[in-house]
Amino acid sequence: MTPRNEQYERWIAQKILAARQTTTIGEAGKTGTWRTIRPVLIPEKCLVVKSGKPTCHKCWLYCPEATVSRSIPPVFDYDYCKGCGICATECPTEAIQMVPEKEAPSCAETIANAGGNADA
Amino acid sequence: MVKISEYPEEEFILPGTRLCAGCGLQLAYRWALKAFGHDTIVTLPASCSVVAGGVGGYSPLKIPAVYDCFETGASTASGLAGALKAKGREKTKTVVAWVGDGGTYDIGLQALSAAAERGDDFVYICANNQAYMNTGIQRSSASPYGARTTTTPILGKKEISKNMLKIMDAHGLSYMATASAAYPQDLFEKCQKAKEMQGQGVRYIEILCSCPPGWGYGVENSVKMARLAVETGYWPLWERIHGRITLSKAGSKFIDPEKRKPITDFLTPQVRFKHLKQDAISVWENYIAGVWKEIQKELDETNQ
Ligand SMILES: Cc1ncc(C[n+]2csc(CCOP(=O)(O)OP(=O)(O)O)c2C)c(N)n1
Numbered sequence: 001m002t003p004r005n006e007q008y009e010r011w012i013a014q015k016i017l018a019a020r021q022t023t024t025i026g027e028a029g030k031t032g033t034w035r036t037i038r039p040v041l042i043p044e045k046c047l048v049v050k051s052g053k054p055t056c057h058k059c060w061l062y063c064p065e066a067t068v069s070r071s072i073p074p075v076f077d078y079d080y081c082k083g084c085g086i087c088a089t090e091c092p093t094e095a096i097q098m099v100p101e102k103e104a105p106s107c108a109e110t111i112a113n114a115g116g117n118a119d120a
Numbered sequence: 121m122v123k124i125s126e127y128p129e130e131e132f133i134l135p136g137t138r139l140c141a142g143c144g145l146q147l148a149y150r151w152a153l154k155a156f157g158h159d160t161i162v163t164l165p166a167s168c169s170v171v172a173g174g175v176g177g178y179s180p181l182k183i184p185a186v187y188d189c190f191e192t193g194a195s196t197a198s199g200l201a202g203a204l205k206a207k208g209r210e211k212t213k214t215v216v217a218w219v220g221d222g223g224t225y226d227i228g229l230q231a232l233s234a235a236a237e238r239g240d241d242f243v244y245i246c247a248n249n250q251a252y253m254n255t256g257i258q259r260s261s262a263s264p265y266g267a268r269t270t271t272t273p274i275l276g277k278k279e280i281s282k283n284m285l286k287i288m289d290a291h292g293l294s295y296m297a298t299a300s301a302a303y304p305q306d307l308f309e310k311c312q313k314a315k316e317m318q319g320q321g322v323r324y325i326e327i328l329c330s331c332p333p334g335w336g337y338g339v340e341n342s343v344k345m346a347r348l349a350v351e352t353g354y355w356p357l358w359e360r361i362h363g364r365i366t367l368s369k370a371g372s373k374f375i376d377p378e379k380r381k382p383i384t385d386f387l388t389p390q391v392r393f394k395h396l397k398q399d400a401i402s403v404w405e406n407y408i409a410g411v412w413k414e415i416q417k418e419l420d421e422t423n424q
């Protein structure tokens with residue numbers, strides 16, 4: 001029977017107890033690369049753009065990923081937006097259009113920047 | 121009502137998580153954490169929510185999270201609350217147990233019941249997506265009647281879901297509420313209330329969280345599905361403070377059957393219910409009628 005190495009066991013226990021995570025954006029990498037369609041704002045139809053006041057922002061409210069800003073106009077964070085389309089479905093004036101990724105200009109760039117945890 | 125522009129802009133779960141696109145649970149998590157704020161410790165047993173915390177040295181969460189075993193959501197929260205109390209710091213932090221329906225209705229039930237009976241000081245959230253989603257959509261006792269899951273693959277589930285709300289009510293809790301991922305403001309206010317009732321034992325909130333792969337609908341309709349559950353009368357929104365029930369503004373009109381949408385609006389867009397025939401739909405209709413009958417009875421009693 002191998003003798004117990006108490007010093008080693010204590011070291012392992014301390015390592016486990018001290019294990020902690022660092023807060024980061026993009027824990028799963030650039031989740032924007034998951035998208036097949038991307039949300040694009042049609043400013044002429046957007047309530048906050050038209051009124052110049054923060055009257056709506058339902059896109060900000062309902063985005064699970066928090067990748068729409070509560071600004072005028074609302075801006076999408078394409079690095080992490082997963083392209084679910086909830087913002088477009090929930091927009092009361094159809095001011096968000098979902099456009100196929102291959103027609104969107106910066107698709108290649110997003111893919112080139114894709115990274116996992118290590119790059120975060 | 122508070123305007124959308126007045127809710128806190130700060131996020132406590134940062135973008136780029138590993139949850140599915142269009143996850144209703146992530147939307148609920150985002151809004152609940154906004155309500156709980158900085159001085160919060162959250163504890164999560166095995167579930168999609170724990171995966172959201174990250175699988176390595178990084179996490180999208182801005183607050184401390186303790187990952188625990190599947191059956192120990194409530195007992196870990198009991199321990200955290202106890203430790204804070206021992207240090208005289210119980211007023212400085214909110215302890216939140218964030219647990220899936222499997223972890224609540226099934227494997228974690230006794231830990232939760234024990235904590236509720238002891239009056240341990242924490243908020244318990246059941247993020248109910250109606251199956252064991254993280255391991256591939258197995259049925260739980262929260263899965264609704266007729267739902268197809270990978271363990272009820274042909275005929276769908278033969279039993280109606282466990283009445284967890286009644287079980288929790290039997291513990292005489294200070295605060296209980298139902299919520300839906302489709303009503304973030306309502307959810308925010310309920311979480312705030314539960315937080316404020318610190319020192320009053322377990323406060324229990326159950327949130328219906330839509331799940332695109334588990335329920336089988338297009339990702340863009342996630343909020344719509346969680347909203348239809350309320351609009352059809354299937355998922356009433358209410359809170360019960362010290363035993364007194366009130367309907368939440370967001371869903372109070374659905375007490376009137378005339379105002380409700382037909383339950384098929386909720387069922388037919390979901391693949392898990394595709395096979396249901398008229399007799400099964402009647403089971404649903406009876407279930408909804410029964411749920412509202414109980415609420416009406418309780419309202420009548422409190423208003424006497
Ligand atoms: C004791 C134990 N049994 C089984 C598992 C495997 N497991 C991990 S998550 C999970 C399902 C969780 O379901 P639920 O609580 O509903 O959360 P969801 O993933 O649906 O959010 C299971 C069965 C485990 N981690 N521990």
Ligand code: SF4
Pocket residue numbers: 039062063064065066067068076080081082083084085086087088142
């Ligand atoms: S498509 Fe989905 S993830 Fe992207 S901004 Fe809209 S709601 Fe958010």
Ligand code: SF4
Pocket residue numbers: 138139140142143144145146168249253254330331332333334
């Ligand atoms: S399986 Fe469902 S609950 Fe889990 S991350 Fe995906 S959408 Fe969310």
Ligand SMILES: [Mg+2]
Pocket residue numbers: 220221222247248249250251252253254
């Ligand atoms: Mg679940």
